[in-house]
Amino acid sequence: MSLRHAVLGLLADHPASGYDLLRTFQTSLANVWPATQSQLYTELNRLAEADLVTVAAEGPRGRKEYAITEAGRTELLHWLTEVEPQRNRRSDALLRVFFLNQVDPERARAYLEREGAVAAERHEGLRQLERSVDWDSGGDLAFYGRLTLEWGLRFTRMQQEWAVWAAEHLRDRTPGDAGRP
Amino acid sequence: MSLRHAVLGLLADHPASGYDLLRTFQTSLANVWPATQSQLYTELNRLAEADLVTVAAEGPRGRKEYAITEAGRTELLHWLTEVEPQRNRRSDALLRVFFLNQVDPERARAYLEREGAVAAERHEGLRQLERSVDWDSGGDLAFYGRLTLEWGLRFTRMQQEWAVWAAEHLRDRTPGDAGRP
DNA sequence: GACTCCATGTAAGCGGTTACATGATTTT
DNA sequence: AAAATCATGTAACCGCTTACATGGAGTC
Numbered sequence: 001m002s003l004r005h006a007v008l009g010l011l012a013d014h015p016a017s018g019y020d021l022l023r024t025f026q027t028s029l030a031n032v033w034p035a036t037q038s039q040l041y042t043e044l045n046r047l048a049e050a051d052l053v054t055v056a057a058e059g060p061r062g063r064k065e066y067a068i069t070e071a072g073r074t075e076l077l078h079w080l081t082e083v084e085p086q087r088n089r090r091s092d093a094l095l096r097v098f099f100l101n102q103v104d105p106e107r108a109r110a111y112l113e114r115e116g117a118v119a120a121e122r123h124e125g126l127r128q129l130e131r132s133v134d135w136d137s138g139g140d141l142a143f144y145g146r147l148t149l150e151w152g153l154r155f156t157r158m159q160q161e162w163a164v165w166a167a168e169h170l171r172d173r174t175p176g177d178a179g180r181p
Numbered sequence: 182m183s184l185r186h187a188v189l190g191l192l193a194d195h196p197a198s199g200y201d202l203l204r205t206f207q208t209s210l211a212n213v214w215p216a217t218q219s220q221l222y223t224e225l226n227r228l229a230e231a232d233l234v235t236v237a238a239e240g241p242r243g244r245k246e247y248a249i250t251e252a253g254r255t256e257l258l259h260w261l262t263e264v265e266p267q268r269n270r271r272s273d274a275l276l277r278v279f280f281l282n283q284v285d286p287e288r289a290r291a292y293l294e295r296e297g298a299v300a301a302e303r304h305e306g307l308r309q310l311e312r313s314v315d316w317d318s319g320g321d322l323a324f325y326g327r328l329t330l331e332w333g334l335r336f337t338r339m340q341q342e343w344a345v346w347a348a349e350h351l352r353d354r355t356p357g358d359a360g361r362p
Numbered sequence: 363g364a365c366t367c368c369a370t371g372t373a374a375g376c377g378g379t380t381a382c383a384t385g386a387t388t389t390t
Numbered sequence: 391a392a393a394a395t396c397a398t399g400t401a402a403c404c405g406c407t408t409a410c411a412t413g414g415a416g417t418c
Contacts, residue, residue: 001377002273009280019397033276034269039378041398061386061397076280081288085274087299088215092183093266095214097329099190101321102254103261108325111262118268140282143354144289147347148278151340158339159332166328173324182405200369220406222370242369242414368415379404389394 003043006033008052008068008076013141015056015067018044028145031126031152047072097166109167116163123156184224187214189233189249189257194322196237196248199225209326212307212333228253278347290348297344304337 006029010021018041025035035043044066047053052072057065068076093115100108130149135142187210191202199222206216216224225247228234233253238246249257274296281289311330316323 002271002276003377005273005280006276009276009283012280012283017397022397029276029279031269032279033271033273036379037398038380038400042400043377045399059397061395063397073283076283080277080280080284081292085272085277085296087274087303088212089270089272090183090214091266091270092186092214093268094329094332095183095187095190095210096261096266097332098210098213098322098325099186099193099257099261100325100328102190102193102257107262115266122268141279144279144281147281147350148275150347151275151278151343154339154343155336158335162332162335166331169328184405198369203369217407218370219372219408223372224405226371240369242367244369364418366415366417368413370412370414372409372411374407374409376407377405379402381400381402383398383400385397387394387396390392 002033002079003035003039004047004052005076005079006035007040007043007047008072008079011053011066011068012073012076015065017059017063017065019063021066032148105170105173109170112163112167112170116160116167119156119159119163123153123160126152126156183214183260184216184220185228185233186257186260187216188221188224188228189253189260192234192247192249193254193257196246198240198244198246200244202247213329286351290351293344293348293351297341297348300337300340300344304334304341307333307337 006025007021010016010024010029016024018037021044022035022037022040025033025040029035044053048055048066050071051069052075053066053068055064056067059065096111100111103111126149130153133142133145135146187206188202191197191205191210197205199218202225203216203218203221206214206221210216225234225245229236229247231252232250233256234247234249236245237248240246277292281292284292307330311334314323314326316327
């Protein structure tokens with residue numbers, strides 16, 4: 001149930017409408033906790049129902065600006081410091097590797113190489129993001145955003161390096177007859 | 182819908198009962214695609230319904246041994262080579278980092294250090310697993326299992342190193358008054 | 363006979379995805 | 391006037407989690 005806390009976390013910084021939050025979820029948070037429009041609006045209504053947020057103002061076009069309440073802040077801090085993160089992660093990309101013995105080594109290598117290429121692309125995308133953001137604003141959010149971005153950079157690099165290593169390992173193991181005397 | 186393919190992948194190697202598969206999911210696959218007992222039995226019935234697996238034999242205590250069918254193999258290969266992996270991952274641990282500006286730097290550092298410690302533990306656990314498995318059996322599954330394990334080792338190491346880096350970065354930024362002249 | 367392990371099934375509830383639906387305001 | 395953007399809401403479906411429920415077979 002972390003969408004709830006993602007919303008609280010954003011509103012803790014400053015009030016925003018569902019529409020505002022949506023854009024944040026589709027940009028800054030896209031790589032950490034993506035959320036859809038449908039999900040967001042439902043959750044905002046639930047949060048308001050539970051008095052963790054309130055409708056602070058109403059604007060044109062039915063716009064509702066939400067603000068976090070004291071109870072919301074308490075809940076956020078509780079989650080931040082006292083709730084153990086769920087660390088078990090599923091990876092269907094890795095699951096495929098597990099079953100790569102079902103295809104011939106060439107296809108297996110092709111799969112690994114594609115994984116490496118995709119990781120490299122994502123890495124490059126994050127590097128571009130890094131360049132495009134003003135990190136010197138001094139804001140706390142910028143600082144911690146930088147930390148999560150660094151995680152992403154390291155993660156994608158690790159994946160890329162692993163894929164290269166795995167493909168090589170595979171080649172060494174089954175010296176394909178192609179390109180050999 | 183990858184539980185389906187995880188089951189097919191396992192049955193592609195050799196027939197097994199739901200109970201057998203369950204143990205595999207709770208051990209070898211635990212770090213890649215965990216599944217519960219409830220989920221597994223439901224999925225096996227669905228797979229049988231769709232003729233992707235069949236009940237090859239019935240044993241004592243109502244044991245049903247499932248085997249993959251030709252249609253099942255086709256579906257597995259399709260998924261393996263033609264379906265693009267879903268790569269967007271949620272991480273509530275990382276989401277917390279994003280909102281760490283809500284707590285004081287000391288608590289933030291404590292959080293990062295704990296993340297590092299957990300990563301180190303998991304790394305050690307995987308190293309032990311590595312030692313306990315006979316990788317020289319020559320089996321394909323052992324080979325590809327090794328690749329996924331290596332991924333885990335690199336991932337946990339990366340996380341640990343990142344956590345150390347992040348905690349240091351945080352210290353440099355806000356030179357706490359504790360332990361300073 | 364009691365305990366443990368093997369073995370399967372089902373029901374309630376929740377969070378996430380996809381799709382549909384509506385309408386006001388601003389821009390071109 | 392038309393198009394783009396802002397803005398919210400809801401319904402169907404699916405997969406995962408938790409919990410409950412049942413019983414056969416082997417072991418002490």
